[in-house]
Amino acid sequence: MLAFLEKLDRRWVFLLMGLAVAIPILFPLPFEYKPSALARSVFDEIDRLPDGSRVLFSFDYDPATSGELSPMARAMLYHCGKKKHKLYVMALFGPGKTLGSEAIQEILLKYAGDDYTYGEDYVELGYQTGNEGVIKVAVTDLPQMFPTDVRGTPLSKIPVLEGVENFQAMDLLVAVSAGDPGSKQWIQYFISAYPKTRMVTGTTGVQSVSLYPYIPNQLAGMLGAIKGAAEYETIVNAKYPGPDGKPVPELTEAQRRMGPQLTAHLLMVSLIVVGNVVYLMGRRKAHQSGGGR
Amino acid sequence: MKSTVPTLIATIVGVVLIVAFFVPATQSWSETAVDWFNILAGVAFILGGGNLIKVQLETISSRRPGWGYALVILVSFAIMLTVGLLKIGVPPAEQYPNHPWSGEYDAPASAFGWIFENVYNPLTSTMFALLAFYVASAAFRAFRAKNIEAMLLLGTAFIVLLGNTAIARLTDGIPDSLSFLRLDQVVANTMSYITTGAFRAITIGIAIGVAATALRVLLGIDRPYLGRT
Numbered sequence: 001m002l003a004f005l006e007k008l009d010r011r012w013v014f015l016l017m018g019l020a021v022a023i024p025i026l027f028p029l030p031f032e033y034k035p036s037a038l039a040r041s042v043f044d045e046i047d048r049l050p051d052g053s054r055v056l057f058s059f060d061y062d063p064a065t066s067g068e069l070s071p072m073a074r075a076m077l078y079h080c081g082k083k084k085h086k087l088y089v090m091a092l093f094g095p096g097k098t099l100g101s102e103a104i105q106e107i108l109l110k111y112a113g114d115d116y117t118y119g120e121d122y123v124e125l126g127y128q129t130g131n132e133g134v135i136k137v138a139v140t141d142l143p144q145m146f147p148t149d150v151r152g153t154p155l156s157k158i159p160v161l162e163g164v165e166n167f168q169a170m171d172l173l174v175a176v177s178a179g180d181p182g183s184k185q186w187i188q189y190f191i192s193a194y195p196k197t198r199m200v201t202g203t204t205g206v207q208s209v210s211l212y213p214y215i216p217n218q219l220a221g222m223l224g225a226i227k228g229a230a231e232y233e234t235i236v237n238a239k240y241p242g243p244d245g246k247p248v249p250e251l252t253e254a255q256r257r258m259g260p261q262l263t264a265h266l267l268m269v270s271l272i273v274v275g276n277v278v279y280l281m282g283r284r285k286a287h288q289s290g291g292g293r
Numbered sequence: 294m295k296s297t298v299p300t301l302i303a304t305i306v307g308v309v310l311i312v313a314f315f316v317p318a319t320q321s322w323s324e325t326a327v328d329w330f331n332i333l334a335g336v337a338f339i340l341g342g343g344n345l346i347k348v349q350l351e352t353i354s355s356r357r358p359g360w361g362y363a364l365v366i367l368v369s370f371a372i373m374l375t376v377g378l379l380k381i382g383v384p385p386a387e388q389y390p391n392h393p394w395s396g397e398y399d400a401p402a403s404a405f406g407w408i409f410e411n412v413y414n415p416l417t418s419t420m421f422a423l424l425a426f427y428v429a430s431a432a433f434r435a436f437r438a439k440n441i442e443a444m445l446l447l448g449t450a451f452i453v454l455l456g457n458t459a460i461a462r463l464t465d466g467i468p469d470s471l472s473f474l475r476l477d478q479v480v481a482n483t484m485s486y487i488t489t490g491a492f493r494a495i496t497i498g499i500a501i502g503v504a505a506t507a508l509r510v511l512l513g514i515d516r517p518y519l520g521r522t
Contacts, residue, residue: 013429014426016429017425029459031459034462034465034477037481062417063418064417066418067418098399098409101399102401102410128331129338133331133334140324144324151386151388151395151397152395153388209492212488212489227457267429268428268432268454271429272447274433275433276438276447
């Protein structure tokens with residue numbers, strides 16, 4: 001057995017991981033999630049704003065991380081829709097522009113469509129090259145960075161942008177971020193210089209570690225990875241359920257994905273334990289046979 | 294001359310950006326400088342595209358190992374560029390119904406939108422998801438408790454891995470007076486105090502290093518933009 005484990009073909013590990021992820025997808029594991037303080041802070045920040053407040057919503061991710069970030073982006077967009085906030089949607093990642101448009105069509109207009117007319121209640125600014133340079137210019141002069149919206153309309157002719165000369169006019173920034181440029185750049189070039197605008201973020205698990213130092217001063221709240229999204233979905237569904245009084249189907253996606261995450265994490269822990277047992281037994285055997293160092 | 298002019302531009306722009314941060318009256322200078330940067334970043338896409346074509350064509354013409362993949366890259370690049378620039382299948386925008394190119398290049402009904410949704414999206418998601426398999430294999434082979442530091446790392450990894458799953462609910466039964474022992478609370482405290490403390494120190498260190506490096510670039514001592522340090 002020890003010899004088998006010592007020379008275990010990695011394809012067995014791949015097979016185990018495949019099963020660990022596939023089985024809970026085929027047979028979902030129902031769990032209830034207790035919202036963490038950070039998820040609650042994000043919810044409170046969006047919820048305490050008066051209806052119709054100005055919210056800048058940045059989709060700073062691409063399809064590679066959409067499995068982790070789309071559920072939280074959609075839940076926050078739904079929440080903003082229920083609060084009838086004016087939405088200014090943009091992206092610091094090229095594909096983020098398309099992902100943002102999809103979320104607007106599939107969530108905002110589906111569940112809050114009566115309250116949202118393009119140009120009057122929300123606008124899509126799209127994507128611009130320049131990374132943090134985009135933020136740096138738009139915080140003082142929005143039309144210089146975005147002369148038109150994604151439909152080619154000059155910003156001066158869009159009603160929802162009346163009185164909005166730059167990002168400083170925003171009440172809240174929601175950044176869903178996969179890396180650079182993302183939440184960190186928003187903090188460095190916007191929120192630190194103009195703290196009147198509050199900021200909440202949703203990030204990948206890997207990136208969340210680097211953002212903890214900014215809580216609570218620069219960041220009012222943070223959703224970390226799929227767990228943060230599942231917690232947020234729980235809070236939003238409890239306060240703003242779907243038209244039939246049940247949880248919004250699109251807002252149960254993160255909770256569904258927590259099942260495969262649980263089994264995958266358990267497998268990882270088991271593999272590390274088994275790997276270490278094999279390592280220690282092998283070392284002991286080597287010592288006993290006089291070959292150890 | 295070839296190195297003096299770029300060095301001069303870098304120094305002037307760098308100084309302008311620093312001055313504009315502290316002197317509001319000079320903010321428009323900074324905006325102009327950043328505008329130039331953004332235009333250059335846009336042009337870099339064209340250079341990047343040109344470089345991609347050059348490198349892949351070299352690989353194909355010399356029949357290097359993997360030249361078939363280079364061909365796939367070139368064909369995919371050409372397809373995306375064509376459907377995006379020509380706005381193939383893009384419906385006209387509502388406000389300009391008589392102008393066929395007025396719609397968004399990535400509208401769901403367009404060819405670009407279809408490829409994004411049905412090819413690019415699943416492919417990149419799959420590539421990222423493959424990480425789970427390789428991380429699992431690496432965890433089995435490389436994550437060894439060889440010394441105290443490695444044991445601490447392992448212990449923390451176990452807590453964070455399990456605390457971020459629904460299994461953390463198993464410790465909800467711990468009484469409120471000992472709530473700090475609940476797994477989700479242990480994770481929250483680890484992240485909020487230990488990780489944050491360490492990360493703040495790293496961040497401050499990086500910031501000081503960046504400031505020193507920036508000063509060397511501004512003074513023309515380091516010139517990475519010319520390929521020299």
